[in-house]
Structures are given as structure tokens and as C-alpha cells.
Amino acid sequence: MLRTHTCGELNMQFTGQFVTLCGWIQRIREMGGMTFIDLRDRYGITQLVFNLQVQPDLFAKVKELGREFVISAKGRVAERSSKNTKIPTGDIEILVDSLEILNASKIPPFTIEDNTDGGEELRMKYRYLDLRRTVVRTNIELRHRMAILTRNYMNEQGFIEIETPVLIKSTPEGARDFVVPSRMNPGQFYALPQSPQTFKQLLMVAGFDRYFQVVKCFRDEDLRADRQPEFSQIDCEMSFVTQEDILNTFEGLAKYLFAQVKGIDTGDFPRIGYDEAMREYGSDKPDIRFGMKLVELNATVKNRGFKVFDDAELVAGINATGCCEYSRKQIDELTDWVKRPQVGASGLVYIRYGTDGTLKSSVDKFYSADDLKAIAAQFSAAPGDLILILAGKMEKTQNALGTLRLEMGKRLGLIDPKVFKPLWVVNFPLLEWDEDSKRFYAKHHPFTSPVPQDIPLLDTDPGSVRANAYDLVINGVEIGGGSIRIHNRDLQKKMFQVLGFTDELAQEQFGFLMNAFEYGAPPHGGIAFGFDRWCTIFGGGESIRDFMAFPKNNSGRDVMIDTPSSISEEQLKELNIKLTS
């Protein structure tokens, strides 16, 4: 080794020892005839001292040094006269005897500090420098720790990690596939997996009753802050289980990670039904760190002559506690906010509960003081509160109100970033109707089993069929989701029919799975966790990008290596394709 110790481990116990450290120069300070250098590596920072009067021979070399130079320094550990209590090595310094420059550095394009002066694009281009910053490095270290804890926990529970292929088959269901032209099979393509879903089900048919994999998945989608073309899943599947077994098993994993990584005992996770989540939180991934639940007002407010409410499928609201002093301007701003397309409400009705006990609303024309009092009572509102009401189509209004609830929670400081509230959402609908294509889509995926007693409804009222499906939600973020799968060929065939697949198409795309179901498929189910998201939530980050070593930007580009990029005519020719643009 070129070093005897790291820059993070020396303290008073080492004084008097001769050591060799290697690292990057964080900072150089000159004071009189002394030069102080903060030397940094992955483990910490140690102060080097050069006394240029005692060692004039080092003078020339020290003068050459600059920020981010890589050096090796040999010397004696000594107690510092002025200690730095902020770092573990702050009691000591190294009195350097000899110095070697292992590599020079140009001046980096941004400062290697927690609060850097580099913008995102510049930092992405020089990601190898960005990764030197402690805040970024610790994200990557957290990710490693979460992965190894997960693997060991799963292994302890008897799960086997099995690598499924990356070069698989393109299927039209779900998001867009990335494809890979096959040179050896002209005109044909592999696809990169959106998830190992069918393979893990085949592994259940193969008898590997407890499978998991931390695995890369791929989706060719237009990107947002929390989407990347490649991302990682903790992918899991079990045989001979009920939904209850799966929830218990993976609640175990989540509790273990909470305890090990965050030092938190979360207690048992609450479970709430999809309908209840939508009704009370206006979201299928509710943030239950705060209350402000939605209250339905249909029975109270309808048939009083206010057409907006009378025509609405749902009238509901939330209580913004303590907001009665909101100015006209603030309420107008809030009204504009809910009318933005991202929220999609058509207007906002409010009721002010004055500190003097009076109630005033924007719809006083239709509702008496007693009416307003009755409404306020439904919210358990008190003087000083402000009730915000939306109306319209059921799901749209629930969603809008859920979004408004989160916004008000943020504005009122009700959301504590240090608190973690995991929960299970269960009893999802099996299918979603798509108005554009006039067909049902699988809410989870086409292999999700219906709740057994709802199977007859597949023929009569598919939209009302509930699924044996569940999501793990933490602080309003969906961390994972899964389901008990269909393991019966006929039911799977039926499901494809409901989704509008012809028998031929179903056979062409998923024939291998349906065939497998004819050779003794066990009852099975599973779950997949968004590993990047889970790391992001535990690390307290904003974007999954911050928890990936080499993420891509919103155009799917890696600006550091400058890819995607053109390939040679020869490569295209070998692959039997040509460009159309």
C-alpha cells in the first residue's frame, strides 16, 4: 500500500508514530513560515504541516501544490496546538518529512465542498469531481449499505438471489421498451427488461419458492426528476403464500432497514384500503405524517341551489387549521394554484372560521350561518381555521384535494422531514379504464390476480374488480408494490381478454408463461421495491439522481461520457439496420 493509514483514522493514540497518508488537497493555508494542508480521502480529512524553515528542501515541492493534487505525505503524528473539535482527526496533525506528488490537478471547475458553486449541468459533466463532495459520496455509501443489508436480510430469510437476463423479449404492454438489434438474428431485437416480472414467475414455476434480486430495469420514457432510463429494483417473489405472508415478510425487511439505517423503530405498519386512502387523503400513496384528512360534504351541501355543488359527483374539503387570516390575495393565489393543470380543480370555495367565532364563506348566498356551522363541525374546525372545498368528478376531485392537502401541509410546516410513516395500501382496483383508447389497462400489471370473490365480475363489471395487490408507501412516496399473481392458465387467458389482447397476441407475447402454467405452477406472489427511491427517502434527498453514481439527464444523456452517440456505418450494417433521420 502506498499509505499506512487513511485520512480519517488518526487521533491522539497515534501521536509520535510515523505514518504515510495519501489523498487529495482540500485546502492550503500559509501562516508565517508554516504551510498547512488539509488532506482528504474517502474516510476524512487530516491536517498536514510543513515547516519550511526546518525543511527548506520541501519548499519547492510545496509551492507546486494546488487544490485537488494527489499527494503522498510521510511524517510524524503530533498533537495540535489549536484543536478542531468538528472532525475526528481534529486533535492531531502530521509534521511532514517527505512529500510526493502522485498526480497534479488542474483547478477544478467547481469547488469540492458540500455547498459547491457548481451548477447541476457542470457537476454532471464532471461527475467524478462531484462524487468527491462529502454529501454526494455519503449518498453512494448509503446505497451500498442498504443493498448489502437487504441482501443479507433476504438471504437469512431463505431467499436466493438469481440473476435474470437483461436481453429479453419486447412486449407491448406497459411502458416503452429499449430494444437491442440482434446481429446474429437479422431483423430481430432483444428488449431490456422493464422488470424481471415474467422471469420471477417462471422461477416460481421452477420451484425456487423464495427469489429476490437487486436488479437494473429499463424504461424508455420521457424523464422527470424521479425517473431515469435505468433504475434498480429489489425484486422479490414467493410461493405457497397469501397476501398476509408477503406483507409480513417485507414489513420485516422494511423494519430491519429502518432500524439498521435510520435507527428507528417504526412499529407495525398501518394498512389502509385504496378506497379509504382516496377518500381520506385524496391519494393512493398518502403521506400520513400529518392529518388534515379530506371530508366529504355531499350530504350537507347538495340541493341548496348552488349548481357547482349540485352537479358535482363529489364535494369535499380540508381544514387548513389556523389559516383564517389568509388575505383575499392569498386565497386568490391558492385558487390559481388549484386551477393549474397539474392540480386541475375548476375553482376553490372557502369558509373562514373567524377567531371571533363567526363563519364566512365564498358561497354565503347559498348557505346560512347554521349551514356553515354544520359544515365546520364535520371538519372539527375551531375558530381561526380555514376550510377549503373543491367539487367535481369523484377521482379528479379527490386527487386535486390530495394535492392541495400536501401543499397546505408543507406551507403550514406540518410535515417533519425527520419523521417516517410507512403504511401498506391494499385492495387496489384490478383495472383502470382508459378513455382515450377505450379499453381497460392493468393497474398493476396483467399478472395480478383478482380477489377470488370478484372473479365473476370480470365478465359483468371489470372496473369494480379488486386486486390482490398492495403498495408500500413511506411519507407519501410509493416505495414498492406487488400482488398475488394469477397461477392458473385459464384465468390468465381471461385477464388478457379483458385487457383486449387477442388470443394470438397473448400467445405470441406471453405464451411461454401461459405454457409454463400448464406444468404445475404453484400459487405465488411478490413485490418489487424502487431501490433508488428508497435510498433517496432514507438519505433525505430530493431526486433519485443524487443516489446514483452516474445518472443521466432529462434527455437521457450521460453528459460526462457524452452518450448516446453515433455509431459507425459498419456497425449499422452488421446489425441490418439503417437510420431514417
Place this chain on the structure above:
Amino acid sequence: MLRTHTCGELNMQFTGQFVTLCGWIQRIREMGGMTFIDLRDRYGITQLVFNLQVQPDLFAKVKELGREFVISAKGRVAERSSKNTKIPTGDIEILVDSLEILNASKIPPFTIEDNTDGGEELRMKYRYLDLRRTVVRTNIELRHRMAILTRNYMNEQGFIEIETPVLIKSTPEGARDFVVPSRMNPGQFYALPQSPQTFKQLLMVAGFDRYFQVVKCFRDEDLRADRQPEFSQIDCEMSFVTQEDILNTFEGLAKYLFAQVKGIDTGDFPRIGYDEAMREYGSDKPDIRFGMKLVELNATVKNRGFKVFDDAELVAGINATGCCEYSRKQIDELTDWVKRPQVGASGLVYIRYGTDGTLKSSVDKFYSADDLKAIAAQFSAAPGDLILILAGKMEKTQNALGTLRLEMGKRLGLIDPKVFKPLWVVNFPLLEWDEDSKRFYAKHHPFTSPVPQDIPLLDTDPGSVRANAYDLVINGVEIGGGSIRIHNRDLQKKMFQVLGFTDELAQEQFGFLMNAFEYGAPPHGGIAFGFDRWCTIFGGGESIRDFMAFPKNNSGRDVMIDTPSSISEEQLKELNIKLTS
């Protein structure tokens, strides 16, 4: 859980308990009024007993059952009258009270037995059934165990697993890339990584001084038995190290895996130079489980009028101990064997050392009895031995003799499959001359550093430059290889020049790495192990395919899911490509 126990855990301690087992029917036997069923799961086999006279109500259901049906059976654990000592559950059986058919099965296309009647193609098509066979299942279990042991060992040593991207940049050096058209960047492509080489070097520049990853890699090559389009590597890199540090660190990993997986203490691994390996074993991945070393005869046999030897760059042989009784026919067959293009020798000279002490050769005309005696002495040959000699160009003859050595070792039963002999091969040449393209190629890859004292030779005699590179070889199989890398921009630039890159091309392809070297790149080096191969060697298999859950065939096809396959016109259009064939 649908079961209380697995089919592998019940024994005499459980007698009298009521249990529920789930699994697949391995075998059904009827004897009088009794039906015996072997129920199988991942953990073992347990015998179920149905007494149809006592439980006539089960009769109809039992009659329906067939091989590979999935059932759930509930009953009491009882001692068997005739025990089966071959399996851990052989002392007991389950007296079944109730039976549920969880799924039926068609008759499988081949038997689910260690010695199956299914050919490879059929088994690949029904891989989910093939994986039910114990021999295949244990391979996959071994792979999981090797992966988790590796990860924990590396973690203990302070290495961080970091996921590098799968969608990267196509580079012309090395094997052919798989590419992925980018929809969002028309006309541009990602490539799938042949290895994370440049990324792990960037991670060193980023300061993550100990990186590893168990990672999928991709090569679009024509396939052989031990090649797959996607395969897995244990990829590792360290900073501030010398070659010695890397060999010690990863010899530690290898010893740990040998101890944990095989229960073997290998002792320290010998290290031999590339030149020595070629000279003594005719191979840069010598199988040192047996001797039969190559002996050079140039000094002894040249200038005696035998033109074949006189013209040869190398005359060398091996001693096939105890083979002096080989018949003319056997020697002719061996001569034909070495002349096959895979071996490439032009002929075979032999010297028989008769049991009576007489020496006879196929070149008696040129060499006297004393000459032959002198040659035999060089081989330490004894009466009864047979010396086999090849001659020709240096490297070609070494390789041919190395191949002949392995063949004779096999034929003479000198190679014990239960013995493991790991070693390091070091001091590889940096470059290889390619006669076709009249240029040098990097023997390892273009980032390998030359031995420092050989750097000046890059200008004068590139072919003689030695590399700071090393391979780990076990039983004649290269399990891993690596090098100390170049961390200096100028030397890297020089290396690309020697490889015939223009500055522009080097900048276009590897500019990001060379730029990174300007910002404080530490000295670093690493290694990558072929994880599939390592599993195969530890599992005693022939092909890496047997240690992958879902391998592809020699045309790169997955015959189970039937891919690669055609994609829709719409997909092609979105990707801005069209087919040319």
C-alpha cells in the same frame, strides 16, 4: 403460509405432529390399498401415504394426480416401516388426511430427474422444468452462495459496491458492442458495457478507493460453450496500491471462497511469469495439477542435419510417462491429433524409452543412441516412457505442446477433478501484434500500465514492453485478470498512439477519461473475475450455461421466451431506424 414445513426438514423428532406440506409430485406408487407419493420442493422430498381403505373420500382426488402436479397435503408425521437412508427425511412419512390440488400438470416433456431423458434443446425450451432438477437447482444455489459470500467479504475489506450504468457509449476497441437506439436522441445509440472498466477508473478519480460490483457485462460475439452474450463479472478496483497489494487482497477473496464453498485450504498461490508459463506449460493459463512440463531441446538437437529441427525457432517436448508401449497406430492417431487446426503442429517426433532400456525414435537417422540418451536425460525420462516432440515457430509450438500436454494429462488420468490448484500468472506482455491489421492490440486493455522501466521501449520496441498485469488461473481456467492502470494523461495518450488511435479518435472515444486524469487521478489498479466461470469451476460443471438460470443458445437465442424477435413498425419508427433485410 400454505404450508407449515418444507419437504426437506421433517424427521423422527416430528413424529405425531400434524403438518401441511406443499410441493410437486415426483413419483406415485400404488401398493395394495396404499398409495405412496414422493412430494418434492426446493428443500427435499417427503413421502406421503394415502390409505384409501381408511380414507375412501380421498380416492377420487388421488386418482386424478400425476407427475408434477402441485398439491397441498395435510397429515400426521409417522415413522416409516421401511426407512430410506439416502435422504434426510427417509425415516418418516406423512399419513395424509386431506389433500388439495393447487394446480394440475401436463406430463412434462422430459423426466425431472438428475439423469433426465431430455436433450439440451428441449430442456432449454422448458427451462422452468429443467430448473426443477436437483443438479441444476444446486448450481443456481451455489451461484447465490458465491455471490453473497463475495459481497460480504468485499464489504468487510472496506469495498463499496457501486452500480455503474448499463446504457453507455460504444467504443471500437475490443469486442463488438450491443447497441441500443435512443428514441430521444434520434440517430444516436447507447452501448451495453463489455465491462465497467472506464467507470471504475472514474470512481477511483472520484476518490472511492475501494470499489467492487457483481455486474452484468455484454459482448456481441459468436458464441462458444463458455461464452454467453451476457455474463457476470466480479469487478474490482483499488487506489493507492501496488500490484502486490492487489494480488494479496484478491488472493484473500479466493482463499475465503475456497474455504467457505469447497472447504479447501489452498495455501498461498504460486506466482509465475508469463514467459515461464509459456516455456514450461505452453499456456498462459497453466493447469498445474500435474507436471509433464515442456522441455526445450534447441541446444541438444539442432545442427545435426534434421532440417525440421534446424529450421525451427523452438524444438521442445513432453514426457508421456509410461507410454512406451504405444502402438504405431496410437502414435499415428496422436500425430493426426496434433496436426488438427485446433492444435496446429506440422508433425510429431517421438522417442520410445523401452522397458529394456533401449531408446528408439522416429528420427533415428539423425540422432545416435547417445544423443537420444542425452535428450531423455533432459526429461528425466525412465524406461517405459514416451517422449513427444514438436518443432516450429516459438509461440505456436509452445501452444501446440501445451495443448498436447493437457490431452496426455487427460488420457493418462493425471488430472484429478477434485483437486484445485490456483496460481497467479504475472508479467504479461503489454501488447500483441496482429499480423492481419498490422498493428498492436492491447493484450489486456488500453488502460493497462507498462512496467515503469519498460516505458522507454514503447518508442523503440513496443512488443517487448511488459505490463503490470496479472491473471488468476485455477486448474487451467483463467478466472480473472487485471492490471495496474495508467493514471497519467500523457502516458495514456502515448498508449493510444501505440495502438494506432489518432488523437482525435482517442479524444472522441476516451476523452472523458483522459480529461478526468487531469484533475487528480490517484495511482490505481484492479481486477475482474468471470463470475460464471468461477461458479462453473467450483460446481464442477462443463459450461457456464449450467450456472445461469436462463442462458441463451449458440445463436444468442432464448428458446424459452423465443427471443430475439421482431418488433413493431411503430417501435422502429419511434427509434428512427429501419431494417435493411
